[in-house]
Amino acid sequence: MVGARLITGSDGYLGSRVTKTLLESTDAQLFLWVRASSSSEFEQKKNSMTDILDLRSKDLRRVEFYSGNLTEDGCFATIDPTAVSNIIHLAAVTRFNVDEETARSVNLEGTARVIEFAKNCRNLERLCHVSTVYASGKRSGVIDETPVTGSDGFANHYERSKWAAEAELIDKCVGIPWSIVRVATVLADDVTGQVSQQNAVHNTLKLLYYGLLSVIPGDASTPLYLVTGEFAADAVIAVLRSGEDSGVYNAAYKRNQCITLGDFVDTAFATFETDSSFKKRRILKPLYADISSFSMLSEAVTGFGDGIMKQAVSSVSPFAEQLFIDKDVKNDRLLKILPHYNPPDARDLVAKTCQYLIQTKWGRASEVVSS
Ligand SMILES: NC(=O)c1ccc[n+]([C@@H]2O[C@H](COP(=O)([O-])OP(=O)(O)OC[C@H]3O[C@@H](n4cnc5c(N)ncnc54)[C@H](OP(=O)(O)O)[C@@H]3O)[C@@H](O)[C@H]2O)c1
Numbered sequence: 001m002v003g004a005r006l007i008t009g010s011d012g013y014l015g016s017r018v019t020k021t022l023l024e025s026t027d028a029q030l031f032l033w034v035r036a037s038s039s040s041e042f043e044q045k046k047n048s049m050t051d052i053l054d055l056r057s058k059d060l061r062r063v064e065f066y067s068g069n070l071t072e073d074g075c076f077a078t079i080d081p082t083a084v085s086n087i088i089h090l091a092a093v094t095r096f097n098v099d100e101e102t103a104r105s106v107n108l109e110g111t112a113r114v115i116e117f118a119k120n121c122r123n124l125e126r127l128c129h130v131s132t133v134y135a136s137g138k139r140s141g142v143i144d145e146t147p148v149t150g151s152d153g154f155a156n157h158y159e160r161s162k163w164a165a166e167a168e169l170i171d172k173c174v175g176i177p178w179s180i181v182r183v184a185t186v187l188a189d190d191v192t193g194q195v196s197q198q199n200a201v202h203n204t205l206k207l208l209y210y211g212l213l214s215v216i217p218g219d220a221s222t223p224l225y226l227v228t229g230e231f232a233a234d235a236v237i238a239v240l241r242s243g244e245d246s247g248v249y250n251a252a253y254k255r256n257q258c259i260t261l262g263d264f265v266d267t268a269f270a271t272f273e274t275d276s277s278f279k280k281r282r283i284l285k286p287l288y289a290d291i292s293s294f295s296m297l298s299e300a301v302t303g304f305g306d307g308i309m310k311q312a313v314s315s316v317s318p319f320a321e322q323l324f325i326d327k328d329v330k331n332d333r334l335l336k337i338l339p340h341y342n343p344p345d346a347r348d349l350v351a352k353t354c355q356y357l358i359q360t361k362w363g364r365a366s367e368v369v370s371s
Contacts, residue, residue, distance in 0.1 A: 082123060149168070187227065193351075207316075
């Protein structure tokens with residue numbers, strides 16, 4: 001009998017996509033694990049997932065909901081470990097500006113709790129851990145699909161905690177088949193440019209659109225590793241199905257298929273210019289600052305209370321250093337198991353995403369206003 005797939009963070013952005021695909025393409029039983037600190041929060045999450053996944057029209061016996069918190073011992077205690085054949089660990093705190101303690105307790109110690117649970121799953125076929133290409137930290141050059149040492153340091157606590165979680169998994173999963181899927185930053189749901197969850201990239205685009213960021217850190221030639229949510233979820237599913245030996249996969253497009261920071265800004269501004277209200281404001285493209293000048297600016301605005309300038313600079317600061325680092329992320333191992341690889345035109349994806357963000361006013365408009 002096929003065992004259950006336990007999905008942590010199943011109601012998160014990627015978790016919902018992976019869950020939906022497994023629901024539609026397999027008969028497997030799904031254990032959907034969500035963070036909840038009370039029974040009412042758990043009920044609310046169950047109801048919302050039942051709606052999102054349209055579970056009422058499906059075989060409900062296939063789906064069981066569980067809850068817990070990665071920061072607490074015994075957070076998987078209510079799950080029968082013998083029923084689980086695959087664990088897909090997606091739950092994490094994903095903010096680039098997360099504090100050190102939260103990043104460690106959720107992303108590192110939480111992963112350690114997943115591993116402890118996995119050791120009790122005697123029918124376990126695979127523990128698939130979802131990580132980020134930025135677990136490679138400030139390392140430049142080739143980023144292979146192999147473990148990274150972390151010796152180049154990290155731009156923020158999120159990166160460090162995701163690297164530490166990878167190291168914990170590789171060290172502790174003796175005898176447990178494991179996979180690590182390092183996902184690049186999700187720019188849009190798919191090639192249409194639709195955005196159902198915004199992150200630091202969308203926030204930066206918003207600051208540029210409203211003229212609140214006249215200086216950005218970075219080298220115009222730095223490649224930006226941006227992917228669609230569809231590609232990221234397909235990569236996780238492909239790794240789950242591959243049955244390959246333990247190992248790392250980079251869910252990113254190749255370096256020459258990525259947009260550079262300079263092209264990203266130019267494409268964004270070219271798209272913003274098609275919007276009459278942006279055009280009227282005559283906003284200029286930002287100037288590029290080196291890291292020491294940007295750090296000085298960052299320190300200077302710290303004294304400005306809660307000013308808009310301070311908010312703008314501090315929202316970019318946690319990933320500023322990455323905008324100078326030229327990584328060559330390899331994905332050959334992933335491509336061997338991925339059924340289809342059709343990376344979108346990078347400029348086109350950025351332009352469509354900007355169009356979507358303008359039309360929806362970065363999520364404030366209730367629906368897309370057609371232009
Ligand atoms: N999306 C991207 O661009 C991207 C890129 C690279 C890597 N990744 C990786 O992909 C994975 C999924 O990311 P995502 O974008 O889907 O993130 P997300 O939408 O923020 O979802 C994260 C999930 O983790 C849960 N979670 C957070 N803290 C928890 C805790 N203490 N205990 C239990 N669950 C907790 C969240 O629940 P609540 O909402 O209730 O807090 C949510 O369900 C993460 O591991 C992330 O590092 C994502």
